[in-house]
Amino acid sequence: MIQGILSFSFNLNEQETGEINPEFEPIQLQFREDSEFGESNYQKMLIENDIFATYYQQITGLFGRKYEYSNIYFGTLKETPYQIISYFKQVSDGSQYLTISIFDLDDEIELFRDIITDMTDRLDGLFEKLSLAREKKQLEKITNLNIRLKNELKFAIFQVDRLSNLDNIQKVALIYNNKLRLEILDQLREFPIARERLKQKLQNINPTFNLDILLRPLSELNIIRRDWIKGERDEETGQIKNRGEYIFLIKDIMLVRTPSQSTLDSLEETKPNLYNIYKKKVDKYFAQYDPFKEPMEDKQKVASLLLNPDIYDFFLLMKNHYYPTKKIPKIFSEFAVTEVLIKNLTDLGILTQIEDKEGEEWILLLTDLKPITIFPEYLLPKIREAYKFTINYQVAKKAYDLLEVTYPEKVEF
Numbered sequence: 001m002i003q004g005i006l007s008f009s010f011n012l013n014e015q016e017t018g019e020i021n022p023e024f025e026p027i028q029l030q031f032r033e034d035s036e037f038g039e040s041n042y043q044k045m046l047i048e049n050d051i052f053a054t055y056y057q058q059i060t061g062l063f064g065r066k067y068e069y070s071n072i073y074f075g076t077l078k079e080t081p082y083q084i085i086s087y088f089k090q091v092s093d094g095s096q097y098l099t100i101s102i103f104d105l106d107d108e109i110e111l112f113r114d115i116i117t118d119m120t121d122r123l124d125g126l127f128e129k130l131s132l133a134r135e136k137k138q139l140e141k142i143t144n145l146n147i148r149l150k151n152e153l154k155f156a157i158f159q160v161d162r163l164s165n166l167d168n169i170q171k172v173a174l175i176y177n178n179k180l181r182l183e184i185l186d187q188l189r190e191f192p193i194a195r196e197r198l199k200q201k202l203q204n205i206n207p208t209f210n211l212d213i214l215l216r217p218l219s220e221l222n223i224i225r226r227d228w229i230k231g232e233r234d235e236e237t238g239q240i241k242n243r244g245e246y247i248f249l250i251k252d253i254m255l256v257r258t259p260s261q262s263t264l265d266s267l268e269e270t271k272p273n274l275y276n277i278y279k280k281k282v283d284k285y286f287a288q289y290d291p292f293k294e295p296m297e298d299k300q301k302v303a304s305l306l307l308n309p310d311i312y313d314f315f316l317l318m319k320n321h322y323y324p325t326k327k328i329p330k331i332f333s334e335f336a337v338t339e340v341l342i343k344n345l346t347d348l349g350i351l352t353q354i355e356d357k358e359g360e361e362w363i364l365l366l367t368d369l370k371p372i373t374i375f376p377e378y379l380l381p382k383i384r385e386a387y388k389f390t391i392n393y394q395v396a397k398k399a400y401d402l403l404e405v406t407y408p409e410k411v412e413f
Helices: 048-059 109-135 139-164 168-176 179-188 195-203 211-220 261-270 272-288 296-306 309-318 338-347 379-389 393-406
Strands: 002-011 023-031 069-076 082-090 096-104 224-229 244-249 252-258 351-355 361-365 368-374
Touching: 002 109, 002 139, 023 048, 023 139, 048 069, 048 082, 048 096, 069 109, 082 109, 096 109, 096 139, 109 139, 139 309, 168 179, 168 211, 168 252, 168 296, 168 368, 179 195, 179 211, 179 244, 195 211, 195 244, 211 224, 224 393, 244 393, 252 296, 261 272, 261 361, 272 351, 296 309, 309 338, 309 361, 338 351, 379 393
Parallel strands: none
Antiparallel strands: 002 023, 002 096, 069 082, 082 096, 224 244, 252 368, 351 361
């Protein structure tokens, strides 16, 4: 959960004696509505030592004060239990700004990279204008720019909050949009694996991962179980082997495309001429579509779009409606461009545009997206084979028991 986004300017405060007293001056401090922190006590969350430590991380490689420079830093605070995404900006006159987005330790902050990056793109020019207005002492302009900065930070917090409350379809997208989660699925499709062994394998891909965060959507979707294995005593050494937590796959999952039956039914009843054109397009698409042959790259692109709040809101709107191109409702944020949303979804075969006999262009859902869960029957012989070489009797038995017990369980989407 995001706690807030805090923006500072870095001032050297050079004195007549030549000494300097560097400080970070707060410009705008915005917090989640129900956060326990505010302008009067934000130092309990972000203390000065951590601000300077973050600043020094980001100015490494900076060789002067008279050119533009910016970067983004992902890290964990040392003095307080939070993660950050920090944006550093030096404008052309040498003025420096630091904008720190603060998250709880169990947040998957990579999920919010695009939102924060979009915010920083807009802050780039804003900080340049603010520095110029400060230099010329244009008080009214400074006030207006501060209001704009405040609104940018508030909007980013709003966007992060939207993306923090994922539904089950978006949790499936989390799996497909993450290389490590796909690797976990591939491992579990072979046989159950010890937590420590899984960590070793994933470290070869990304040494800074958090396994509990990676496993969270798999657990919430009821795809895996985590259980403790007592292990067995080695007769020769007397030591306990194979003890620890193991991860078991109890359902497999796929993100597939289906025809939008609600769109077909509605068009057939209300717009038969448009229905005939639309149905031909749908039939042509699905005559060539095979969910088992769809490239993983395409699935990952779709997953990425589902994790964009504006695109996902638009997709949900189109699941049960269709519109003339000129009359699409404005349900998304003020920064979303309708034409870009349509292009993104059309390029991936989710939306289609059709012109009716009167020459009016319509936007419709070409393919709906539906996660489906599958009982992993293929695991049964694999577990038997793994018992010979890789896993012990306790793990194999637990795997069979879990598959039997969880067989009737379903996941609702």
